[in-house]
Every structure is written in C-alpha cells, then in structure tokens.
Amino acid sequence: MPVVFLIVACALWGLSFPIVKALDYEQSARLGDIPDIFLSVWLQMARFALAAVLMVPFLLHRRPTAKEIQQAAWLAVWGGIGMAFQAWGLTRTEASASAFLTQAYCVFLPLIACFRTKSAPSMRTVLATLMVIAGGAILSGIGPGTLKIGEGELATLAGAFIFTFQILTLENPKYEGNRGLVVTFAMCVWIAVIFLPLSLLAAPHPRMVIEAGASWPAFALILSLALFCSVGAYGLMNSWQPRVSATEAGLIYTTEPVFTAGFVMFLPALLGRMVGHPYPNETLTFSLISGGSLILAANILMQWKRPPHPPAIAPAP
Numbered sequence: 001m002p003v004v005f006l007i008v009a010c011a012l013w014g015l016s017f018p019i020v021k022a023l024d025y026e027q028s029a030r031l032g033d034i035p036d037i038f039l040s041v042w043l044q045m046a047r048f049a050l051a052a053v054l055m056v057p058f059l060l061h062r063r064p065t066a067k068e069i070q071q072a073a074w075l076a077v078w079g080g081i082g083m084a085f086q087a088w089g090l091t092r093t094e095a096s097a098s099a100f101l102t103q104a105y106c107v108f109l110p111l112i113a114c115f116r117t118k119s120a121p122s123m124r125t126v127l128a129t130l131m132v133i134a135g136g137a138i139l140s141g142i143g144p145g146t147l148k149i150g151e152g153e154l155a156t157l158a159g160a161f162i163f164t165f166q167i168l169t170l171e172n173p174k175y176e177g178n179r180g181l182v183v184t185f186a187m188c189v190w191i192a193v194i195f196l197p198l199s200l201l202a203a204p205h206p207r208m209v210i211e212a213g214a215s216w217p218a219f220a221l222i223l224s225l226a227l228f229c230s231v232g233a234y235g236l237m238n239s240w241q242p243r244v245s246a247t248e249a250g251l252i253y254t255t256e257p258v259f260t261a262g263f264v265m266f267l268p269a270l271l272g273r274m275v276g277h278p279y280p281n282e283t284l285t286f287s288l289i290s291g292g293s294l295i296l297a298a299n300i301l302m303q304w305k306r307p308p309h310p311p312a313i314a315p316a317p
Contacts, residue, residue: 002243006252007299009236014259015267016229022271022279023221029277030215031208038202040087042212044080045195046222051230052188055181062179064186071175072186075238078166079187080194085159089152103136103257104160105167109250112164125247128298132254135294138287164250170238171246180239187238188230217275251302258292 020043027039064072086102106129110121121129169175175183199209213219241249264282272279 002240003252003299005236005240006244006249007255009233009240010253010256011259012228012233012236013256014263016225017260018264018267018271018279019221019224019229022268022275022277023218023225025272025277025279026215026217026221026275027212029275030218031212034204034208034212035202037087038199038204038208039212041084041195041198041202042209043222043225044083045192045199046213047225047230048188048195049192050222050226051234052185052192054226054231055185055188059182059185062182064182065178067175068178068183069186071169071172071178072183073190074169075166075183075187076190076194078162078169080191082159082162082166085155085162089155089159102156102160102163103132103254104157105164106132106250106254108161108164109167109247112168113245113247121247124301128251128301131294131298131301132251135291135298136254136257138291138294164246167241167246167249167253170241170249176242180242181235183238184231184235187234220274221271248302251299254295255299258295261288261292 023043024039027034110125110129114121200206203209213222244252261282265284266281268279269281
C-alpha cells in the first residue's frame with residue numbers, strides 16, 4: 001500500500017512540468033521582461049503559501065507538535081535549497097540533461113545507506129539502480145557523447161544530492177509518530193516564509209509580488225500546483241514514505257518523468273488554449289516507451305516477492 005500511494009504522488013508531481021511551462025508562457029506574455037530568478041522564487045512562495053491556506057480548514061484541531069515543526073523545517077530547507085540549485089542549473093544546461101541528472105539521488109541513497117550500515121547494497125538494488133539510470137538516459141536523450149559536466153550540470157547534481165537529505169529526513173526514526181498532513185502543512189508554511197523575502201529581493205519592484213499572480217489563468221495554474229503537486233503529492237510523500245526505506249523510495253520517485261511524459265502528450269494544447277499561447281503536445285516515441293519501461297521494470301524488481309514493508313530503520317549510532 002505505501003508503494004501505491006508514493007506512485008500516486010509521482011503522478012501528481014508529473015503534472016507540474018506542463019503546468020509550470022504554461023504559467024511561464026502566461027507570465028512572460030503579460031509581465032514582459034521579468035528576471036527568471038524572480039519568477040522561480042516567487043512561484044515557490046506562491047504555490048506553497050496557497051497550499052498552506054488550502055489545508056487550514058482540515059487542520060483546525062490538529063496543532064503541530066515541536067517534533068513536527070522541526071521535521072517540517074528540515075524538509076523545507078532541503079527542498080528549498082535543492083529546488084534553488086535545480087532552477088539555477090536549468091538556466092545553464094538543457095532540460096533533458098537536468099531531468100537525467102536529477103535522478104542521481106537514486107544512486108546517492110544506496111551509497112549513503114551502505115555508509116551508514118557498513119554493508120554493500122544488494123544485487124537487486126544495484127540492478128534496479130542501473131536500470132533507472134539507463135531508463136532516465138533514454139527518456140532524456142542523453143548519451144556518452146552528449147553529456148557534458150559544466151556549471152549547470154554540477155548545480156543540478158548538487159540539487160539532487162541535497163534532495164536525498166529531504167528523503168532521508170522522512171526516514172529518521174526521531175520523527176516516528178509525526179502526522180504526515182500536519183508536517184506537510186508546516187512544511188508549506190516554512191517554504192512560503194523562506195521564499196517571501198527572496199521574492200521581494202528579486203522583484204523589479206515590490207508590487208510585482210502581487211502582479212505576478214494577478215490574472216485568472218495564472219491563479220488557476222498556481223491553484224493546480226498548490227492542490228495537486230504540493231498538498232496532494234507532498235501529503236502522500238510525508239505520510240507514506242516513512243513506511244519504506246529511503247533507497248526504495250528514491251527508486252519509486254524516478255517514475256515521475258514517466259508520468260510527465262504521458263501528461264505532455266495531451267495537456268500542453270489544453271493549457272496553451274487557456275493561457276492564449278501556442279503549446280503543442282508531444283508525441284509517443286520509442287525513447288518514451290523503452291526508457292519508461294526500464295524505470296517501471298526497476299521498480300517492479302524492487303517489489304517482487306518482498307516481505308511486508310517494515311518501519312523506517314534507525315540509522316547506525
């Protein structure tokens with residue numbers, strides 16, 4: 001059951017790429033020449049602030065504990081820094097390379113687990129990790145002759161490394177018993193608080209913080225991100241990931257680009273009409289079928305004839 005809910009979270013995260021792309025078209029046309037760094041930090045502030053507002057009616061009688069606030073703060077820090085590195089890297093490398101390199105956390109997690117337990121990874125984990133790397137490379141169109149390591153690639157790898165600590169924070173037994181939805185609410189508040197001053201610093205003028213979302217298409221897209229990709233996806237992640245190992249969770253999360261590849265075959269045209277900007281659908285390709293199949297096969301391999309999932313394992317003292 002935890003695996004199913006985490007896969008649903010990946011499906012919800014998969015919606016974010018076409019939605020963010022459509023929002024970028026809408027804001028660029030409406031606001032003119034606005035710095036990319038402002039739109040990037042503003043989007044994090046806006047979507048997570050709105051997500052926190054959406055959750056308030058359901059949490060009126062669930063006050064967060066000190067441990068839940070602490071865990072949420074760490075999740076916000078790791079997630080916020082990771083997204084900042086990823087966004088900066090995207091300005092200096094191709095999106096396909098960024099998508100492939102971001103999956104590096106499925107390599108970092110087994111290495112960290114081996115360091116903590118002082119044991120080698122199982123053959124199943126090694127094989128599944130290699131299958132995910134190959135599948136991600138095929139999906140992204142990356143080959144040995146096309147991948148270069150420059151500033152953008154290094155920043156993306158740094159972001160992927162930082163994301164591993166967000167995943168590991170959910171495995172930490174120190175936070176056992178924390179309520180996933182309450183932690184998600186507190187995390188959204190923390191991220192909004194972190195990115196609000198950054199948005200004001202990056203804005204060409206302070207009123208731009210309001211103007212950036214002051215149209216019905218922009219608000220509708222941000223609301224979709226807040227509801228599906230923040231409340232929905234992070235709520236499932238924070239509630240169910242502690243029931244599987246961090247290594248396994250990292251492999252499950254690599255299904256996200258497979259869902260994204262499916263969504264971009266029909267959502268872009270619909271969103272393009274909504275924002276009044278051409279946004280063509282993508283088509284089914286051999287790369288999508290073969291790369292996606294490898295990633296799905298890797299996750300099936302990890303689940304095949306496994307015993308019921310134990311609670312998160314305490315790190316070595």
